[in-house]
Amino acid sequence: MSDVLLDVRDLERHFEGLAAVDGISFTVGRGEVVSIIGPNGSGKTTTLNLVTGALRPNGGTIALDGERIDRADSAKIAEHGIARTFQNGRVFATLSVADNIEVGLHSTLRANRPFRRLSNLFLLRWVPLLAELYIAIVGTPASRREQRRIDEVIAAEIDRFEARLGPRRDDPAYSLSYANRRRTEIARALALDPKLLVLDEPTAGMNQSETAEVLQQLLELKAAGQTILLVEHKLDLVMTVSDRVIVMDGGRIIAQGRPEEVRRDTAVVEAYLGRRRGLGGVDLV
Numbered sequence: 586m587s588d589v590l591l592d593v594r595d596l597e598r599h600f601e602g603l604a605a606v607d608g609i610s611f612t613v614g615r616g617e618v619v620s621i622i623g624p625n626g627s628g629k630t631t632t633l634n635l636v637t638g639a640l641r642p643n644g645g646t647i648a649l650d651g652e653r654i655d656r657a658d659s660a661k662i663a664e665h666g667i668a669r670t671f672q673n674g675r676v677f678a679t680l681s682v683a684d685n686i687e688v689g690l691h692s693t694l695r696a697n698r699p700f701r702r703l704s705n706l707f708l709l710r711w712v713p714l715l716a717e718l719y720i721a722i723v724g725t726p727a728s729r730r731e732q733r734r735i736d737e738v739i740a741a742e743i744d745r746f747e748a749r750l751g752p753r754r755d756d757p758a759y760s761l762s763y764a765n766r767r768r769t770e771i772a773r774a775l776a777l778d779p780k781l782l783v784l785d786e787p788t789a790g791m792n793q794s795e796t797a798e799v800l801q802q803l804l805e806l807k808a809a810g811q812t813i814l815l816v817e818h819k820l821d822l823v824m825t826v827s828d829r830v831i832v833m834d835g836g837r838i839i840a841q842g843r844p845e846e847v848r849r850d851t852a853v854v855e856a857y858l859g860r861r862r863g864l865g866g867v868d869l870v
C-alpha cells in the first residue's frame with residue numbers, strides 16, 4: 586500500500602475562459618492533514634469540487650488509493666471513501682440532527698437497498714424500488730441488522746459532539762445554531778468513516794471559542810489517523826493542524842510546504858498583502 590492516498594496531477598477547470606484551477610498537482614499522504622489557503626477566488630473550493638466529483642475536470646487526473654476517480658460522479662467518489670462538507674454549510678433544514686447524519690450513510694446501505702445497481706437501468710428501475718418498499722414495510726433480518734449498525738454509528742457521531750449535539754439529537758436542523766449545523770455536517774461526513782475527509786472552511790462564521798473547539802476536534806481526528814484535506818481562511822488554525830500547506834493564487838499553486846516554510850515564503854506574503862490592499866484578503870499572522 587502506497588503512502589500517497591490522494592494524487593492530483595495537472596488538474597484544470599475553466600469557467601467560460603476563466604481558469605479557476607490552472608494545472609495544479611499535489612498529493613495527500615495517508616494520515617496527513619493538508620490545507621489549501623489563498624485569497625478569495627483563488628480556486629480552493631473549485632479544487633475540492635473536482636476532488637469530490639461535484640465538478641468534472643477539463644484536464645488532469647485524480648487518483649485515490651491508486652485508482653482514477655476523475656471521471657466518477659460524487660456518489661461513486663463517496664463510495665470510494667471521500668466525504669466532504671461545504672463552504673456555506675449544507676444540512677437538511679427540516680430533518681433532525683440524527684436523520685441528517687443518517688442521510689450521509691445512505692450510500693453505504695446494502696441490505697436495505699438490494700439490486701441498487703439496477704436503478705441505473707431504465708427498464709429495470711422498478712425492481713429495486715419494489716424491493717426497497719417491501720423491506721421498508723416488512724423488513725428482513727439483514728435489514729434490521731443494518732438498521733442497528735446505522736443507529737450505532739449515529740450514536741457514536743453524536744457522542745463525538747456530545748455536549749453540543751447530544752441534547753439536540755431530535756431537533757430539526759433549522760432550529761440549531763449556525764455552529765451546531767456545521768457540527769452536524771461534519772458528523773454526517775465522519776459517519777461514513779471516510780479515507781479522506783474534505784472540509785471547506787469548517788469554521789466560517791464561527792466565533793473564537795467555537796473555532797478553538799473545531800481546532801481541538803481536528804487535532805483529535807488527526808491523532809486518530811484521519812486523513813484530511815482542509816480549506817480554511819483562519820491561518821492560526823491552519824498552521825496548528827496542518828502537516829503541509831498549499832497556497833493557491835489565481836488557480837495556481839504558488840507555494841507549498843510545512844507550515845513554517847510557507848509562512849516565510851515571500852510569494853505567499855505578496856499574494857495575501859496584494860489582495861488585502863484592494864480586495865480584502867486575510868491576515869497572514
Ligand SMILES: Nc1ncnc2c1ncn2[C@@H]1O[C@H](COP(=O)(O)OP(=O)(O)OP(=O)(O)O)[C@@H](O)[C@H]1O
Pocket residue numbers: 600603605623624625626627628629630631632672
Ligand atoms: N460554477 C462556477 N461558474 C463560474 N465561475 C465559477 C464557478 N465556480 C467558481 N467560479 C469562479 O472560479 C474562481 C475560483 O472560485 P473558487 O470558489 O474556487 O474560489 P475560492 O478560492 O474557494 O474562494 P473563496 O475563498 O472566496 O471561497 C472564481 O473566480 C469564481 O468566481
Ligand SMILES: [Mg+2]
Pocket residue numbers: 629630631672
Ligand atoms: Mg471557497
